[in-house]
Amino acid sequence: MKKLMVDLGERSYPILIGQGISADVVKHLVDSGIRPSSPLLIVTDQNVAAHHLQPLQEALQAGGYRTHDYVIPAGESSKSLANLEEIIGVALEAGLDRSSVIVALGGGVVGDLAGFVAASYMRGIRFVQVPTTILAHDSSVGGKVAVNHRLAKNVIGAFHQPELVLYDTELLQTLPEREVKAGLAEVVKEGLILDKEYVEWFSDHLDELLKLDPTTLENALFEACRIKAEVVSQDEKESGLREVLNLGHTIGHALEAVTSYKTFLHGEAVAVGLIGAAKLSEAFGRPASITEKTRELVARIGCPASIPAELSTDAILEAMMHDKKFREGRMTFILPLDIGRVEINRKVTIDQVRQVIDELKQEG
Ligand SMILES: NC(=O)c1ccc[n+]([C@@H]2O[C@H](COP(=O)([O-])OP(=O)(O)OC[C@H]3O[C@@H](n4cnc5c(N)ncnc54)[C@H](O)[C@@H]3O)[C@@H](O)[C@H]2O)c1
Ligand SMILES: [Zn+2]
Structure with missing residues (x-):
């Protein structure tokens, strides 16, 4: 496993990269100060969910985390205000509070949407990225999160840095060529x-x-x-x-x-x-x-x-x-x-x- 610190003063965070590291998600969350006290919401898309949602849920639940999930249709059109509103509803119903965490399990679409939910829910809660595409190396550094407007891409957004990025190369094995x-x-x-x-x-x-x-x-x-x-x-x-x-x-x-x-x-x-x-x-x-x-x-x-x-x-x-x-x-x-x-x-x-x-x- 390799570790890279993104150096942003108070907002610095680690990117962990390695094979199979998402199996140890609980250890990595605890190391980042994220404890199982508040409910946690996983946001993912249908393609990623089919392969990788259940193992992540099970690992988290074994560590005592109360997990909820929201699965969006795959694709750019899911980066929408409608989905933002929908997920915020799910978060409220699940009782997510200011010390809760949102986990973005997916590529850049999930990362941008879930990150923006985290940036705006209760004026900002913590989030963790579990990138599942190669392209998402880009969205896991920099803290740019956003949804699209019908007139333009990425115009509704924020800068919101994650607490941790858990980049598991095992999850990338199912990526289409x-x-x-x-x-x-x-x-x-x-x-x-x-x-x-x-x-x-x-x-x-x-x-x-x-x-x-x-x-x-x-x-x-x-x-x-x-x-x-x-x-x-x-x-x-x-x-x-x-x-x-x-x-x-x-x-x-x-x-x-x-x-x-x-x-x-x-x-x-x-x-x-x-x-x-x-x-x-x-x-x-x-x-x-x-x-x-x-x-x-x-x-x-x-x-x-x-x-x-x-x-x-x-x-x-x-x-x-x-x-x-x-x-x-x-x-x-x-x-x-x-x-x-x-x-x-x-x-x-x-x-x-x-x-x-x-x-x-x-x-x-
Ligand atoms: N925030 C940033 O700095 C930043 C930087 C670059 C790109 N982006 C955004 O990222 C998005 C593009 O990201 P992307 O290319 O990761 O697209 P994506 O999230 O849509 O993923 C691409 C496709 O691969 C599927 N997929 C993802 N992981 C998979 C896996 N492990 N196994 C099987 N299928 C899988 C998805 O369902 C989707 O169909 C754009 O919306 C772009 O604006 C943001
Ligand atoms: Zn690019």
């Missing part, structure tokens, strides 16, 4: 931002990662969380530096939006965006070798590397303009300077982006 690949694209993104050595290690161990080898996965998730935590602890509330984490996301978010979140998984859209960012950096004099390396990684992961030709370039550009990350109407892109090094670039022109989108359409 496409989710594995999309998650790995987001993992390698962390390296592309800040850590060349990690990108090399990732590339050398990619075959084991795709097979979900527990030890390799433990190392990969640890390093990905470590890199993100390093950035977040310097900029908890996203005033500047944290922007670098959006490498690949400007194009990625636009692709998700124009396809109504139906064509690309988030990590897949980011994979295309990573190649797009590398291409854009060439316009600022960076070597094409960055693009080639990025493209090679994306291809080996098995994520899409191109934009479907039928998508309108104008629609993609339009979607980018609506991205909440656009400050004062200026295009902000995170661009690679090298593998493992990025800059925040505010000089990208619409024409440069248009050209890169058109090129990405021809890669398919």
